[in-house]
Amino acid sequence: MSDLTYVSTERGLNYDHPAWKLFEKSKKLGVWNPADIDLSKDRDDWLTLNQDEQDILLRLTSLFTAGEESVVQELMPLMWVISRERRLEEEMFLSAFLFEEAKHVETFRRFVDEIACVNGDLSHYHTQQYRDVFYDALPQAMGALMHDNSPVAQAKASATYNMIVEGVLAETGYHAYHTILTRRGIMPGMVKLVELVKRDESRHLAYGLFLLSRLLEEHGRPVWDVIEERMSELLGPAIGVIEEVFELYDPMPFELTPDLFIDFAMSQFQSRMDRLEASFTP
Amino acid sequence: MGPRIAPDFVCVEVGSPGPGWSEESLNLLEIRRGDIGFQTTGPKLAGVKLFSDDWQKAWETALRSSAEYQDASRTWEGALILSVGSDVRLFLDLHRGECRQIRNALSDDECRFELAAPRDVWLDLLQNGKDPLYLVMRGKLKLVQGSKAQLLPYSKAAKIMLGAAQSLPGVDYE
Numbered sequence: 481m482s483d484l485t486y487v488s489t490e491r492g493l494n495y496d497h498p499a500w501k502l503f504e505k506s507k508k509l510g511v512w513n514p515a516d517i518d519l520s521k522d523r524d525d526w527l528t529l530n531q532d533e534q535d536i537l538l539r540l541t542s543l544f545t546a547g548e549e550s551v552v553q554e555l556m557p558l559m560w561v562i563s564r565e566r567r568l569e570e571e572m573f574l575s576a577f578l579f580e581e582a583k584h585v586e587t588f589r590r591f592v593d594e595i596a597c598v599n600g601d602l603s604h605y606h607t608q609q610y611r612d613v614f615y616d617a618l619p620q621a622m623g624a625l626m627h628d629n630s631p632v633a634q635a636k637a638s639a640t641y642n643m644i645v646e647g648v649l650a651e652t653g654y655h656a657y658h659t660i661l662t663r664r665g666i667m668p669g670m671v672k673l674v675e676l677v678k679r680d681e682s683r684h685l686a687y688g689l690f691l692l693s694r695l696l697e698e699h700g701r702p703v704w705d706v707i708e709e710r711m712s713e714l715l716g717p718a719i720g721v722i723e724e725v726f727e728l729y730d731p732m733p734f735e736l737t738p739d740l741f742i743d744f745a746m747s748q749f750q751s752r753m754d755r756l757e758a759s760f761t762p
Numbered sequence: 763m764g765p766r767i768a769p770d771f772v773c774v775e776v777g778s779p780g781p782g783w784s785e786e787s788l789n790l791l792e793i794r795r796g797d798i799g800f801q802t803t804g805p806k807l808a809g810v811k812l813f814s815d816d817w818q819k820a821w822e823t824a825l826r827s828s829a830e831y832q833d834a835s836r837t838w839e840g841a842l843i844l845s846v847g848s849d850v851r852l853f854l855d856l857h858r859g860e861c862r863q864i865r866n867a868l869s870d871d872e873c874r875f876e877l878a879a880p881r882d883v884w885l886d887l888l889q890n891g892k893d894p895l896y897l898v899m900r901g902k903l904k905l906v907q908g909s910k911a912q913l914l915p916y917s918k919a920a921k922i923m924l925g926a927a928q929s930l931p932g933v934d935y936e
Contacts, residue, residue, distance in 0.1 A: 712893030719895065719914050726911075738911035746910070750901045 487568040497569040498690045502683050506576035510683070512676050514587040517669045522595045525666035533733040534596070539725065540657055542602035543610060545588040547650060550614045551641065552581045557625035558637055564629065573687060580680040587673050595670070609720035617714055618645055631699040632706045635692060639710040642688020646681060647752060648718045652745040654678050660734045689752060696760040704760050711753070719745070811934045812888065813850045818864045824926035825861035831926060832859035834919035840874025843867050845906070847881050875908035888927050889935050894920045 487493075494500060526534065559574045592598050606614070621640040624633055658674045661667045695703045722741045726732060810816045825831050836859040844852045851867035883902050886892040895917040897903040898910075905913060 708892075708896065711899075712896045715893070715895050715899055716917050719917065723915050739909070742910050742914060746899055746901070749899050753900055 485566075487566055494569055499567075499570040499573040499687060502687055502690075503569065503573040503576055505683055506573065506580065506680075510576055510580045510680055512583075514583050514590060514673060517590075517673050519590060519594050519667075519669040522591075522667040522669045523597075526595050528666075530733075532729055536725070536729060536733045536736075537657075537660070538592070538596050538598065538602070539605045539728075540653060541588050541591045541596070542605040543721075544650070544653060544657075545585060545592065546603070546606060547614060547645065547653075548581055548584040548588060550618055551645060551650075552578065552585060554618055554622035554641065555581065557622045558634070558641070561625050561629040561634060570687075570691075577684055577687065580684070584677050584680070587677055590673075591670060595667070607721070607724040609717040609724055612717040613645065613649065613714065613721065617717070621710075631695050632702050635695050635703045635706050636710050638688050638691050638695075639707045640714065642685060642692070643707075643711065643749075643752065644714045644718050646685055646688065648715070648745050648749060649721060651678070651681060651685070651748060652722070652741050654681070655744050656736065656741050659740060660736065664734065685752075689755060692756055693759040696756060700760060704757075707756065809934050810930075810932065811936075812885075813846060813852065815866075817930065817933060818852065818866075820930050821927045822861055822864040824930065825864075825923060828922065828926055831861075831919065831922045834922050835859050835916065838916055838919060841872070843871065843873040843876040843907070844884075845876060845878035846884050849881075873907060875913050876906045877903055878906045879903045885935060887924050888933075891925075891928055894924055 526537075529537070555574065555578050559571065559578065562570045562574060592602065618640055621637045625637050654674050654677060658671065658678070661671050661674070692703075692707060696707075719742070722738060722745075726736075726738050810820065835856065838856055839858060840856070842854040842856055844854065846852070852864060853867035853871050853873070854864050855862040877898075879897070879902060883897060887894060887897065887903070894903060895914070898905065898914075898917075
């Protein structure tokens with residue numbers, strides 16, 4: 481006979497669990513439909529932009545679209561590990577997490593299909609350092625969980641997924657994108673969509689911080705070392721993605737400056753790492 | 763693999779370059795050994811205090827003989843000052859891949875960038891091999907002069923530059 485048990489009937493649900501609280505928020509805040517947002521004014525605004533302005537928005541959107549697709553694809557191994565460990569509240573939140581990421585793919589693809597109205601392959605916008613992160617580092621770290629579910633492997637995966645991809649690249653990119661559109665007063669539909677995406681991502685980042693904090697509390701130094709090591713490996717390529725964008729335009733459309741990206745990325749990164757370090761006494 | 767400063771570089775016989783050593787790097791090391799009293803054998807850097815004049819010279823030599831550093835910093839222009847607490851300020855005269863000089867900073871020295879941190883953070887970098895970009899992003903290594911956006915593209919060069927200092931043998935970190 482199988483020795484399988486079911487947490488929901490064996491011990492019940494822990495409604496005070498941090499992941500459960502995030503799940504509660506997802507049920508209320510994460511159920512918006514990307515298709516409900518009207519983008520007709522956005523298309524009109526698009527047609528008023530010059531060629532470089534259109535190009536950088538399409539470039540950023542192509543980075544976001546593939547980035548969101550990659551986080552949909554690569555979340556599965558973490559869900560599998562958490563499920564195997566019978567952490568039901570976390571598994572339930574991760575199911576909402578995955579659903580939300582899937583909506584984000586649709587969100588940014590709508591820009592391509594309905595605002596820019598582009599049919600061709602956009603992967604030429606994926607520069608070398610972007611590929612280093614999204615084509616190599618993220619799939620490798622997450623895929624490793626299928627044969628190594630150790631705390632160190634989980635920390636490496638979460639540091640890559642939550643701290644670098646979501647915390648440095650996605651959040652910084654969305655901040656800059658939102659700033660471009662609101663500063664110019666254009667594309668109200670995309671402004672609304674990016675605000676909804678950012679709100680979802682804040683829950684995903686909160687879960688990543690929870691997961692890493694839990695691993696640090698349970699396993700200490702080896703987990704901290706792998707987080708620091710991973711950050712040291714990937715901050716260069718992550719910042720490099722921003723640099724690559726700026727190298728391609730002269731002058732930079734929308735009067736964008738690298739500081740807009742870098743200052744935001746640094747402040748967010750610092751506060752999260754400080755919080756993680758506080759949960760671990762070397 | 764390009765020329766490198768191996769941890770045991772003072773043990774290499776002059777005129778017999780080891781794997782990965784260029785003739786140029788050997789020559790530079792030979793000259794520098796004479797400058798700071800190195801012998802051709804034995805770990806004569808032992809006891810050289812971190813940030814001392816001899817240590818600065820050894821680091822300068824290491825950078826001058828590192829093709830990897832020269833390549834990574836070939837577009838770099840402008841001096842760099844490194845502040846260690848309130849006691850030490852190092853002036854690095856760097857220009858397009860060349861390390862022209864490393865010395866103690868003078869009060870009227872001008873620089874493009876100045877990085878400052880307490881001594882324990884510099885030890886993390888120079889003794890424990892922490893990544894400089896990671897420490898800048900953490901806010902532990904502070905950019906007190908210059909633009910982050912202009913500095914961060916040189917994070918690889920900075921890593922190689924500090925790696926050369928990490929590889930100096932026998933340094934007294936106390």
